Amino acid sequence: MTDLGHLDDTDIDLAIDEGEADARRATELAARLRRVAAQDPDLAQDLVEGLIVALDRAMGGTIRDHLDGPALGVADRVLQAPEQG
Structure with a gap:
């Protein structure tokens, strides 16, 4: 790879498209x-459940359609748990 001063171009990490950027954020x-x-x-479990x-809610009640295995x-x-509030 080309050496650009002290920066090697292999150090440049740009998302190719929005899908790849979303995958990196995930x-x-x-x-x-x-x-x-x-x-x-316990905090991590609360965050995941939230x-x-x-x-x-954002998906109109269809999150289960996109999950399988343990995540489902x-x-x-x-x-199914009653909401606490």
């Missing part, structure tokens, strides 16, 4: 949740 969100879980598992509820089981459990 990856970063997952990494942040892992860091929270390492320090405070995210499931918010996504379900968690969504079922969270969405």
Whole structure:
């Protein structure tokens, strides 16, 4: 690769399209949740459950249609629980 002064062009990390940018943001969100879980598992669980509820609302109650396996089981459990407020 070409050396641009002290910057090697392999250090440049640009998203090719919006889909790739979205995937990178999702990856970063997952990494942040892992860091929270390492320090405070209960907080991480609360965040994930809140995210499931918010996504379900935003998607008109169809989040389950986009999940499978363990994620679907968690969504079922969270969405069937009575809302606390």
